[in-house]
Amino acid sequence: MSKQKKPESTFPNMVIALLLVTMIAGLALGGVYVVTKEPIAAAKRAKLENALGKVLPEFDTLKNKKVPAVNGNDSLAFYTGYRNGSEVGTAVKTYTEKGYDGRFDIMVGFTPDNRIENTAVLNHTETPGLGDKIEKSKSDWSKQFNGKNPEQFQLKVKKDGGDVDAITAATISSRAFCDATKRAYETYEKEGGVK
Amino acid sequence: MNQWQNFTKGFIKDNPVFVLMLGLCPVLGVTTSAINGLGMGLATTFVLLMSNTVVTLIKSLIPVKVRIPSFIVIIASFVTIVELVMQAFLPTLFEQLGLFIPLIVVNCLVLGRAEAFASKNDFISSVIDGLGMGLGFTFALTLLGAVREILGSGAIFGWEFVTGDGMLVFVLAPGAFIGLGYLIAIMNKFNKAS
Amino acid sequence: MDYIIIIITAIFVNNIVLAQFLGICPFLGVSGKVSTSVGMSGAVMFVMTIATIVTWLIQNYILIPFSLEFLQTITFILIIASLVQMVEIILKKVSPPLYQALGIYLPLMTTNCAILGVAILTMQSNYNLMEGVVFAIANAIGFGLALLLFSSIREHLDLLDVPKGMRGVPIAFVAAGILALAFMGFAGLV
Numbered sequence: 235m236s237k238q239k240k241p242e243s244t245f246p247n248m249v250i251a252l253l254l255v256t257m258i259a260g261l262a263l264g265g266v267y268v269v270t271k272e273p274i275a276a277a278k279r280a281k282l283e284n285a286l287g288k289v290l291p292e293f294d295t296l297k298n299k300k301v302p303a304v305n306g307n308d309s310l311a312f313y314t315g316y317r318n319g320s321e322v323g324t325a326v327k328t329y330t331e332k333g334y335d336g337r338f339d340i341m342v343g344f345t346p347d348n349r350i351e352n353t354a355v356l357n358h359t360e361t362p363g364l365g366d367k368i369e370k371s372k373s374d375w376s377k378q379f380n381g382k383n384p385e386q387f388q389l390k391v392k393k394d395g396g397d398v399d400a401i402t403a404a405t406i407s408s409r410a411f412c413d414a415t416k417r418a419y420e421t422y423e424k425e426g427g428v429k
Numbered sequence: 430m431n432q433w434q435n436f437t438k439g440f441i442k443d444n445p446v447f448v449l450m451l452g453l454c455p456v457l458g459v460t461t462s463a464i465n466g467l468g469m470g471l472a473t474t475f476v477l478l479m480s481n482t483v484v485t486l487i488k489s490l491i492p493v494k495v496r497i498p499s500f501i502v503i504i505a506s507f508v509t510i511v512e513l514v515m516q517a518f519l520p521t522l523f524e525q526l527g528l529f530i531p532l533i534v535v536n537c538l539v540l541g542r543a544e545a546f547a548s549k550n551d552f553i554s555s556v557i558d559g560l561g562m563g564l565g566f567t568f569a570l571t572l573l574g575a576v577r578e579i580l581g582s583g584a585i586f587g588w589e590f591v592t593g594d595g596m597l598v599f600v601l602a603p604g605a606f607i608g609l610g611y612l613i614a615i616m617n618k619f620n621k622a623s
Numbered sequence: 624m625d626y627i628i629i630i631i632t633a634i635f636v637n638n639i640v641l642a643q644f645l646g647i648c649p650f651l652g653v654s655g656k657v658s659t660s661v662g663m664s665g666a667v668m669f670v671m672t673i674a675t676i677v678t679w680l681i682q683n684y685i686l687i688p689f690s691l692e693f694l695q696t697i698t699f700i701l702i703i704a705s706l707v708q709m710v711e712i713i714l715k716k717v718s719p720p721l722y723q724a725l726g727i728y729l730p731l732m733t734t735n736c737a738i739l740g741v742a743i744l745t746m747q748s749n750y751n752l753m754e755g756v757v758f759a760i761a762n763a764i765g766f767g768l769a770l771l772l773f774s775s776i777r778e779h780l781d782l783l784d785v786p787k788g789m790r791g792v793p794i795a796f797v798a799a800g801i802l803a804l805a806f807m808g809f810a811g812l813v
Contacts, residue, residue, distance in 0.1 A: 243494035251491050255499045259506040259697070266510050267693050273517035281520065308749075334810070335637065336748060357524055362461045362600045363582055406810065450651070450792065454736045458644035501704055501733075505697035513693060531696040531743055535736040537648055602642050603804040610796030614788045 281356070289343030289352040290315045291322045303328070304420040312425065321346050327356070328418035332410040335359040340368075340411065342379075342418040350379050353415065365407030375401050375408075379415065389416040436557050439565025445538045446569035446609075447616040452538035455529045456570055457605040463586050466574025468522045469529060470567025472515070474560070476507045477539050481559030484547040500543045501534075508534045538566060569612075576608050626757050629750075633761035635809035639737055640769040641802060646737030650766075651795065653728075654774040664767030666728035668760065670710060671738050674703050675759035678742040679752055699742050700733075707732045737766060769806075773799060 241247045286296070293315030300309045311327040325343045338358035343351035353376050355369045367373035378399060379387075389412045390396025391405060400408035445451045455473070460466045483503050491499050512530055515523040523530065533539065542562055547555040578584055581599030583591025598604045639645050646667070653659045678699050686692050711729045714722040732738055741762050745755040776798050785794050 240489055241492045243492040247492045248495045252495050252498060252502075255487075255491075255502050259502050263506055263509055263694065263697070266513050270513040270517040274513070277517060277520045359527065363594060363597045364601075451648075453647040453651070454644050457647060498701075498704065501700055502697070505700050509693065509696050512696065528740060528743060528747075532645075532736045532740055534696055534700050535734050535739050537734050540734060598804070601807065602644070603800040603807065605644065606796045606800030606803055610789075610793040610800065613796065614793035617793070618788055 285341045285354040285356060286313055286315070286325050286343075288354045289323075289325045289341050291317070291345065291351060293317050293322050301421055301425055303417055304424055306331075306417055310418065310421050312422075323351055324422060326418035326422055328414045328421070330410040330414035330417070332406070332413050333358065334361055334365050334404075334406045334410070338410070338414070340414050340418075342415050344419070344422055347383075348385065349381055349383050350415070350419075351381075353379050360407045361404070364401070364404040367401045367404060368407055368411050373401070375399075376411065384416070384419045389419065432553065432557050435554055436561040439558075439561035439563070440568055441565075441616075441620060443562075443565075444569055444616065445562055445566045446573075447613050448620065449538075451541055452536040452566065453609075454532065455536065456573060457602075457609060459526050459529050460570055460574040460577055460605060460608075461600050462578045462582070462584075463571055463575040465522075465525055466570035466572075467567065468519070469526050470563070470570040472511050472526070472530060473533055473536060473539070474563025474567055475511060476504060476533050477542060477563040477566075478556065478559040479507045480504045480539055480543050481547040481555045482552075484543045485550065485552050485555035488548045496548065497540075497544070500540060500548075504539050504543065505534045538562065573605075573608055573612060576612065577604055580604070580608075626754070629754060629758050630761040631812055633758060634765040634768060635806065636812055638765045638769055638803075638806050639741070639762045640766055641799070641806045643740070645740040646735055646766055649728075649731060649735055649737075650770060650773065650799075651792070652731075654770055654777055654795075657771065657774045657778065660767075660770040660774040662724055663728050663731075664763070664770055666725040666732065667735070667737065667766050668763035669725065670703075670707060670729070670732045671741055671759045671763045672756060673710065674706055674738050675742055675745055675755050676752070677702055677706060679745060679750075679755050682746050695743070695746070699739055703738055703742070704733045737762070769802070772802060776802070 241251070290313075295316045296313055297316070298311060298313045300311055302309045306329070308329060310329075313325040313327070315322050315325070323343050323345045325341055327339060327341050329337055329339045331337045336359070338360065339356040341354045341356055343353070345351050355376075358366065358368065360366050360368060367375050370376060388396035389398065391398045391400040391408050391412060393400060393405060394409070396412065398408065398412055439445060443449060446453065446456050452473070455469050459469045480500070480503055484500060487499075508531060511533070512523075515530065542559060546558050550558070575585060577599045578586075579595075581595045581597060581601075581604060583589060583593070583595040599608060633639070637643055640647065640650050649663055649667075653663045681698060681702060682695070686695060686698065707729055711722075711726070714725070714729075741759055745758055748758070750758055777795060780794060780798060789797070
């Protein structure tokens, strides 16, 4: 036990102590923020590039833009890939708010002939063991979207009259995934993606 | 009490989870797998160790009446540092642990050790206490995570030894409560016997 | 977004205690008796709503305009801690009966992760102020519901012949697990 005498709890003493503590904390945090800013941006970029590599055919240049979502209140990011000057496909970063645990984001790639090239889940908090089967690392479920043309392939689970087989015991997550894909397709279509 | 006992008390005798029952929200919330439990435990250990260290260093400079707000600022700063560093270098784990990383700030264990131990003891004891308690917390989280992962997904640290689904209820919310209940009962028995 | 969906999701589907695991400490600490759990729920509702409003304003009018979002955790906890103190002082002066009812639970609010958790979740979900308020109140109701159900279960547990090793906290956790299992049945509601 320390028997050191502590400063009295007088008003000036308290103000000075708190001011010093918050000032040092603020400076330290500012420093760490500056140091980690670049790595955080790099990590985010790496994640985006990784997802783009999965959902688009091989490309050498990329153009991106933001487009307001059809029937949604957020905007979607469009990444159009080109190879030797010709368009190979467009990746749409889309979202749903209907997940079991709220919002999650996925990336959907469309080829110029209007087919889904591939999909990738960017982040989710669906239930482990059930809803997380939307991820390719957990199950092959989402591969059923690949190569489909949403004009003919109804992006709804079979229970709702669509063409998508829902994940067993995770209809909500499957519906949400369809919702996100549909939003991507409708926005892509409105932007003149369909030739 | 010598320093070795001070260090080991966090594992069994005064385990923060099984005996003191402090900071249970992350214990239940993130332990869907052993690796998540380990990551969360180590993040908490870092905050606990650093806050104990700083609190014991400045304890004689802070007027008594403003000690709690000062402790909160110190803890919150270290939590923010953990948040930033994890976002930069462990983005996947950061996403999985999600909300529970900022919530380390309200983990009763961290503030409790700062107030009950570090503000009253010398430097060496406080550092060892922080480390011991933190690792005891990590041990509990990893154990619960491992139990839930083995029973729920038939895997351990991501290595699947049973293909297909396990007893899914253990990775879902009810499994957290039930698993922890049984672990506490087993730990009680163990503590009484020793 | 539909308010009804926010309310039902927060109370039943994603119950703050039984599915999100926030506020476990008070959940176990005060759930021994029905009467104390009512007081606790009242205090949570009061502080959670005010805290969500204040943190929302700070987030949208200070942190975001100055791109200081990385200071969210430290700002929010300081706001909540001082807010709790202020509420305590004001209640004592303005409404002694209310202070009598909620007073002893107020100091526990600062370290109640449900308060900070709901404030952060409100920001993550990009709710506007009104949705945030509805979300906070619904979560407080969900907390109260879980606490009330659990405390009445625990009052019954006291009268039962529980195996020796499971007495006390272990059996309470198993009971909470079964309650959480029951709440999973609400999943299809939205």
